[in-house]
Amino acid sequence: MIEIKKTPIKRVSFRGIDSLVKLDYLTHPHFSGNKARKLYFYLKNNFPKIKKLISYGSIQSNAMYSLSYLAKIKGWSFEYYVSKIPSYLKKNPHGNYLEALKNGMRVIEAPYPSTFGEDELFIKEGGAETYAKEGIKLLAKEIKEQIKDEDISIFLPSGTGTTALYLQQYLDMKVYTTAVVGTKEYLMEQFLALNPDKKRLPTIIDTKKRYYFGHLYREFLQIWIELKQNTDIEFDLLYDPKGWLALIENIKEIDSKILYIHQGGLLGNVSMKKRYEREFYEDFR
Ligand SMILES: *Cc1c(COP(=O)(O)O)cnc(C)c1O
Numbered sequence: 001m002i003e004i005k006k007t008p009i010k011r012v013s014f015r016g017i018d019s020l021v022k023l024d025y026l027t028h029p030h031f032s033g034n035k036a037r038k039l040y041f042y043l044k045n046n047f048p049k050i051k052k053l054i055s056y057g058s059i060q061s062n063a064m065y066s067l068s069y070l071a072k073i074k075g076w077s078f079e080y081y082v083s084k085i086p087s088y089l090k091k092n093p094h095g096n097y098l099e100a101l102k103n104g105m106r107v108i109e110a111p112y113p114s115t116f117g118e119d120e121l122f123i124k125e126g127g128a129e130t131y132a133k134e135g136i137k138l139l140a141k142e143i144k145e146q147i148k149d150e151d152i153s154i155f156l157p158s159g160t161g162t163t164a165l166y167l168q169q170y171l172d173m174k175v176y177t178t179a180v181v182g183t184k185e186y187l188m189e190q191f192l193a194l195n196p197d198k199k200r201l202p203t204i205i206d207t208k209k210r211y212y213f214g215h216l217y218r219e220f221l222q223i224w225i226e227l228k229q230n231t232d233i234e235f236d237l238l239y240d241p242k243g244w245l246a247l248i249e250n251i252k253e254i255d256s257k258i259l260y261i262h263q264g265g266l267l268g269n270v271s272m273k274k275r276y277e278r279e280f281y282e283d284f285r
Helices: 034-044 062-074 087-091 095-102 130-146 162-170 184-194 218-231 240-249 269-279
Strands: 009-014 017-023 052-056 077-082 105-109 120-122 152-158 175-179 257-262
Touching (some): 009 218, 034 130, 034 162, 062 105, 130 162, 162 184, 175 184, 218 240
Parallel strands (some): 152 175
């Protein structure tokens, strides 16, 4: 049985903001951050009938890598559906894609199936389903134990919003988030789909500038480098730059200290760094 470790909290000061960072990427080398939390249910339970895991999504995703490792340790085969593998990646596999291939992932360039056999387990993209609750509840419990008497709000950047939503369900502290994948309207729809009674929803903050998911921005790279220099923490390059920018723009409205959740994604940084190096090579020294 895989053990998901309790993760430490580090005090940092960045651009005049004193905050705490929960280093949740330290959960497990192969199940990092919120993917470990979301897949906890599958890690913990046995599925005697299952022989094959099926999922779909983007070709460099953190979730894909964690699923490939889940299949490997469970002894399942793993089929992953994508729209297309970019030719440069086919020629030169790296990052999450390479590591998932090593774990035995079979990539299929086609729409994902809609019906499944008895021995097949289908896990939807992003883990935006109720099974994710269980691991996120544990994360909430850990936070409650670690933060006892400080006036703290939580902040974490969102993709599907699953992690932020369930954290707010289990915590009395206020949970702030920002939409990284779509607009804040999309994120609100996601919250309501997971929690139709509209109670205890996270508070969404945003940047003035509109950023598109997976696109490269010089200010993203700059804040990521500055964070590394000032806090000695390597953050994720896909979600965290928008996260920190939104936090800084809105810090005046948040009248308590922040606990920032570092949700992993460092293996995905391998491919993001390559892309940034090509685009803004002069910023890398
Ligand atoms: C997957 C992921 C997210 C998004 O999590 P959601 O629960 O979908 O909002 C954020 N940060 C990192 C590093 C991730 O890997």
